[in-house]
Amino acid sequence: xxxxxxxxxxxxxxxxxxxxxxxxxxxxxxxxxxxxxxxxxxxxxxxxxxxxxxxxxxxxxxxxxxxxxxxxxxxxxxxxxxxxxxxxxxxxxxxxxxxxxxxxxxxxxxxxxxxxxxxxxxxxxxxxxxxxxxxxxxxxxxxxxxxxxxxxxxxxxxxxxxxxxxxxxxxxxxxxxxxxxxxxxxxxxxxxxxxxxxxxxxxxxxxxxxxxxxxxxxxxxxxxxxxxxxxxxxxxxxxxxxxx
Numbered sequence: 001x002x003x004x005x006x007x008x009x010x011x012x013x014x015x016x017x018x019x020x021x022x023x024x025x026x027x028x029x030x031x032x033x034x035x036x037x038x039x040x041x042x043x044x045x046x047x048x049x050x051x052x053x054x055x056x057x058x059x060x061x062x063x064x065x066x067x068x069x070x071x072x073x074x075x076x077x078x079x080x081x082x083x084x085x086x087x088x089x090x091x092x093x094x095x096x097x098x099x100x101x102x103x104x105x106x107x108x109x110x111x112x113x114x115x116x117x118x119x120x121x122x123x124x125x126x127x128x129x130x131x132x133x134x135x136x137x138x139x140x141x142x143x144x145x146x147x148x149x150x151x152x153x154x155x156x157x158x159x160x161x162x163x164x165x166x167x168x169x170x171x172x173x174x175x176x177x178x179x180x181x182x183x184x185x186x187x188x189x190x191x192x193x194x195x196x197x198x199x200x201x202x203x204x205x206x207x208x209x210x211x212x213x214x215x216x217x218x219x220x221x222x223x224x225x226x227x228x229x230x231x232x233x234x235x236x237x238x239x240x241x242x243x244x
Contacts, residue, residue, distance in 0.1 A: 064121070090110050
């Protein structure tokens with residue numbers, strides 16, 4: 001308890017799945033949390049569940065103006081932002097022959113451009129706070145190949161993380177990426193049946209898919225001062241998949 005005391009954290013895609021898991025753990029550890037998501041009903045319900053140390057703000061992560069509004073409202077609610085978790089994202093499992101230009105540009109906007117917009121938007125606020133930590137959620141597909149579009153964006157997040165870390169280190173802002181494997185979230189369950197996931201788990205060295213909380217524990221570490229000497233790095237939580 002208390003690993004994030006006095007910190008203000010903005011979590012995108014925070015209404016459900018991994019984002020909601022991060023939000024719950026952050027509040028438990030003493031943070032004031034802004035649940036930012038386009039899913040208004042679910043986001044408001046989560047903020048209500050979390051109590052006075054959480055609030056919901058509607059955010060379309062692809063809109064720079066909306067980012068600026070959310071940062072300003074976050075400061076009004078809780079003060080300057082110390083932590084940003086760029087968690088929002090979508091998945092798409094199509095081949096290069098199947099994917100359309102419209103679909104490709106959409107996944108780039110949501111998974112890649114939004115990370116750039118988010119990092120840029122919180123810099124002034126983090127400077128007011130004398131530094132901060134940005135945690136960009138990539139994927140194991142930011143390390144190895146996978147579906148077109150999704151893999152492209154997750155490699156890009158990894159690269160942007162390193163570039164931003166170098167550019168912001170002198171301002172006391174750390175930037176790291178997290179690379180989850182197969183996590184039991186609504187996004188995964190929606191795309192694959194439980195039987196398919198169970199079969200896939202046989203190919204994971206640990207023999208199972210991860211729970212969102214297992215990713216959240218790593219995100220918590222990177223958000224906290226415990227990781228004060230870590231920046232520009234990728235942290236993998238995939239049950240050993242990419243070690244094979």
